[in-house]
Amino acid sequence: MSARPDIKPASAVTVIRPSGTPEDQKRLRAEALLAAEVMWKNRNDIPLDGVAYQELIRSE
Template identity: 45%
Template sequence: MDTPAKTGAHLDPDLKPDQILSPQEERRRRRAAALKAAEGLWKGRTDIPRDGAEFQDQLRAEWL
């Protein structure tokens, strides 16, 4: 049986001590936290195109 320490439930400050997350819910919360942390990471950069598809094309052109 997983304990909160094993599942990482202790890492969520909004989680009550008596709540234990299922492994699936814990993975979902970790993914959401990682995406939120990365949000806006490249905001304001002027050395790359703003359009993601254009940026991919630029990267791929360097590989040829």
């Protein structure tokens, strides 16, 4: 019996790259970031400061 774990070879991973020009990709990233920003907008149950928010989450 070996002390080494039975590690199987890595599976093939498909990398999906966005289509379009670099400008299109930049626009899509900006739209995604804006959607995420709006999701957090006007929340009064969390601190507005990112560091304060992280400290609150980590203290739980």
